[in-house]
Amino acid sequence: MDGCAIGFGGIDFDATEQIRYVYVEPEYQQSGLCVGLRILRTLEAAARQKGIALLRLHSTPNAVGFYEKAGYSAVEPEDTIGHDHPGVEMVKNLVHEQ
Numbered sequence: 001m002d003g004c005a006i007g008f009g010g011i012d013f014d015a016t017e018q019i020r021y022v023y024v025e026p027e028y029q030q031s032g033l034c035v036g037l038r039i040l041r042t043l044e045a046a047a048r049q050k051g052i053a054l055l056r057l058h059s060t061p062n063a064v065g066f067y068e069k070a071g072y073s074a075v076e077p078e079d080t081i082g083h084d085h086p087g088v089e090m091v092k093n094l095v096h097e098q
Helices: 035-049 061-069
Strands: 007-011 019-024 054-059 088-093
Touching: 007 035, 019 035, 019 054, 054 061, 061 088
Parallel strands: none
Antiparallel strands: 007 019, 054 088
């Protein structure tokens, strides 16, 4: 915005949890510009192009609601891979949403 980055995201197509991060500067979070959602949708589109059907991520505790609104749900306990820091493993089926 006005020549400054207000958010960014990253994806690793070969990782177990492909979405690496979605970050939006605090003053633009919940601003109505949908910056985070636009970044996330761009990453999802890239995953679809690569043929990824099930997109996975590890959400920070405070971002769980954001990802739930975007169609992600918590991974079943038996399918978690575990982490050494707090958060929620989440997944979204990209095949059924287009």
